[in-house]
Amino acid sequence: MKHPFLGKAFLFYSLAWVAIMAAHANILFLQFDLPFNYALADSLAFNLAFLGFGILYWYIVQYISPENQGISGTILNQGLAIVIGVSFLTYLCNSALTNLAGDDATIIDFLNLAIPWRIFLGSFFLGMVVLIYYLLQYTASLKEKEKGELELQNLLKQAELETLKFQLNPHFIFNSLNSISSLTLTDPNRAHEMVVKLSEFMRGSLGREDTELHSLKEELQQMKLYLDIERVRFGDRLKVNEEIDTNCFDREVPNLIMQPLYENAIKYGIYEQLDDVNITTKCFCDEGQLNILITNNYDSEAIPKKGKGIGLKNICNRLELIYGKSDLVTIKKEKEIFSIELIIPQEKS
Amino acid sequence: MIKAIIIDDEKLARDVIKKFLESFSGIQVIEECSNGFEGIKAIATHKPQLIFLDIQMPKLTGFEMLELLDDKPIIIFSTAFDQYAIKAFELSAADYLLKPYSKARFDEAVIKALKKVDEEIDSQEVVTSVLDNRESLEKLDRVVIKNGSKIVILGIDSIQHFQAQDDYVAVYSEGQKYLKQITMKYLEENLPEGFIRVHRSFIVNIDQIDKLEAYSKDSYIAILKNGEKVSVSRNGYNLLKEKLGI
Numbered sequence: 001m002k003h004p005f006l007g008k009a010f011l012f013y014s015l016a017w018v019a020i021m022a023a024h025a026n027i028l029f030l031q032f033d034l035p036f037n038y039a040l041a042d043s044l045a046f047n048l049a050f051l052g053f054g055i056l057y058w059y060i061v062q063y064i065s066p067e068n069q070g071i072s073g074t075i076l077n078q079g080l081a082i083v084i085g086v087s088f089l090t091y092l093c094n095s096a097l098t099n100l101a102g103d104d105a106t107i108i109d110f111l112n113l114a115i116p117w118r119i120f121l122g123s124f125f126l127g128m129v130v131l132i133y134y135l136l137q138y139t140a141s142l143k144e145k146e147k148g149e150l151e152l153q154n155l156l157k158q159a160e161l162e163t164l165k166f167q168l169n170p171h172f173i174f175n176s177l178n179s180i181s182s183l184t185l186t187d188p189n190r191a192h193e194m195v196v197k198l199s200e201f202m203r204g205s206l207g208r209e210d211t212e213l214h215s216l217k218e219e220l221q222q223m224k225l226y227l228d229i230e231r232v233r234f235g236d237r238l239k240v241n242e243e244i245d246t247n248c249f250d251r252e253v254p255n256l257i258m259q260p261l262y263e264n265a266i267k268y269g270i271y272e273q274l275d276d277v278n279i280t281t282k283c284f285c286d287e288g289q290l291n292i293l294i295t296n297n298y299d300s301e302a303i304p305k306k307g308k309g310i311g312l313k314n315i316c317n318r319l320e321l322i323y324g325k326s327d328l329v330t331i332k333k334e335k336e337i338f339s340i341e342l343i344i345p346q347e348k349s
Numbered sequence: 350m351i352k353a354i355i356i357d358d359e360k361l362a363r364d365v366i367k368k369f370l371e372s373f374s375g376i377q378v379i380e381e382c383s384n385g386f387e388g389i390k391a392i393a394t395h396k397p398q399l400i401f402l403d404i405q406m407p408k409l410t411g412f413e414m415l416e417l418l419d420d421k422p423i424i425i426f427s428t429a430f431d432q433y434a435i436k437a438f439e440l441s442a443a444d445y446l447l448k449p450y451s452k453a454r455f456d457e458a459v460i461k462a463l464k465k466v467d468e469e470i471d472s473q474e475v476v477t478s479v480l481d482n483r484e485s486l487e488k489l490d491r492v493v494i495k496n497g498s499k500i501v502i503l504g505i506d507s508i509q510h511f512q513a514q515d516d517y518v519a520v521y522s523e524g525q526k527y528l529k530q531i532t533m534k535y536l537e538e539n540l541p542e543g544f545i546r547v548h549r550s551f552i553v554n555i556d557q558i559d560k561l562e563a564y565s566k567d568s569y570i571a572i573l574k575n576g577e578k579v580s581v582s583r584n585g586y587n588l589l590k591e592k593l594g595i
Contacts, residue, residue, distance in 0.1 A: 178448035186368065232361070233361065235359075
């Protein structure tokens with residue numbers, strides 16, 4: 001840390017000492033009836049010495065700190081250092097002022113009388129300075145700590161988002177590639193179409209930042225690619241409907257937030273029952289928020305193989321990290337219908 | 350002529366197999382199935398020598414379907430992505446295909462399988478080994494059982510206990526007893542924590558235990574909430590004590 005009294009603060013530090021000097025000179029002149037010249041000289045000699053010493057003392061404070069020596073150790077060490085320093089300065093002052101006094105008996109008397117007072121006053125001044133130093137040091141380290149903590153928190157949040165990051169399901173990739181390999185043998189045109197769709201979907205999914213927002217329109221386009229690919233895989237078993245309020249197209253949503261919902265619907269709708277699955281997407285919005293509602297039929301009696309809504313939990317966590325609210329996801333399981341609703345807060349422009 | 354059945358829920362995946370099989374004039378695809386239930390029925394009807402079996406399928410996985418088959422044909426497994434299944438195939442020297450696969454890889458698998466059909470090699474051993482070696486990321490959470498002509502899927506919590514019976518395991522669930530072809534070893538390794546092998550022949554759901562009684566010097570009997578009794582060996586007793594913290 002830089003010396004706190006050098007630079008702009010030096011002015012205030014000096015001003016405080018000037019006030020003390022004025023008071024000091026005044027008291028000697030008025031109360032003790034000492035000659036004005038002497039009173040001024042005494043005040044200057046004594047207080048300038050402490051002004052200088054006070055500044056230099058910062059470097060001692062650097063070496064004696066509660067972090068290194070504990071609180072009682074610091075108080076003891078500082079007390080000792082102050083008393084030694086002050087005694088030494090008082091001695092120097094007294095010698096200089098004795099020379100100045102010549103053979104004026106009143107001044108010599110005064111000088112002898114003043115020694116304990118000077119030590120007391122000097123210790124007080126220096127004590128104040130030391131206290132201020134420690135206070136400044138403490139607030140500085142506090143700020144530093146806060147800054148560090150903030151950085152740590154950001155880092156944690158980043159790490160958390162990283163783990164929640166949408167990851168392409170390898171099952172999806174390899175099964176899609178298998179569908180393509182099949183189509184190359186039987187229907188090359190459709191194979192080509194599917195390669196293009198898969199590429200577009202992957203281009204929009206890979207390497208995106210997880211906090212990134214894009215418009216609902218873009219999100220729906222991306223999801224259409226995903227569902228088109230899945231429809232090629234599952235054929236008639238997968239049916240898709242949508243009711244989208246086109247006024248909501250420019251609303252912002254987190255990148256690929258809807259994909260795990262469809263993945264979930266397919267997992268339960270396709271793999272946990274033999275019936276066809278109907279997936280319905282509804283989007284509506286008002287000024288402050290966008291609602292996304294996705295429903296699918298499922299078999300509530302089925303005993304699913306594995307995985308208990310980790311994808312959905314990730315959605316909740318992601319929305320909470322981005323928007324700072326925990327009540328943005330509502331899941332409803334009725335007898336044959338599973339529905340999940342997302343509320344995406346919109347910043348009012 | 351060798352009879353073959355293709356079991357895969359994705360039509361395009363079945364199409365590849367059919368197309369690739371065109372070069373094998375000795376193999377006839379007798380039926381295509383899009384799930385395990387259809388698979389079981391078709392196998393019972395046609396008694397094929399060879400089946401192509403996908404692992405990830407609706408309702409019943411390929412593995413679960415196999416558990417329900419009495420006679421096991423030669424199987425060529427296929428999966429798109431499942432490290433645990435792949436490990437089991439390798440450990441068991443099973444024939445398998447990773448989707449998507451080349452014609453060359455397909456031919457290799459089929460030729461190997463045809464050789465087994467020719468030599469009338471029993472596939473029982475390979476299948477048991479695959480089923481025993483399959484691991485899942487998570488513990489078993491359901492058990493599938495063939496009960497007469499019906500297929501029952503039991504949630505794991507509904508099961509009170511398992512009892513070894515020769516080549517089978519008897520599964521006791523909600524007052525019913527079902528027989529299933531599976532090994533105690535597989536169950537012991539894959540059941541969730543609440544199940545304990547208390548005896549060479551018994552695995553019990555600890556939530557279902559009502560009380561424990563001494564039977565002889567070295568053995569005990571667990572009385573279940575529904576009144577059924579289960580033998581507990583000294584080892585089993587120690588395991589139980591540890592689990593229940595008594």
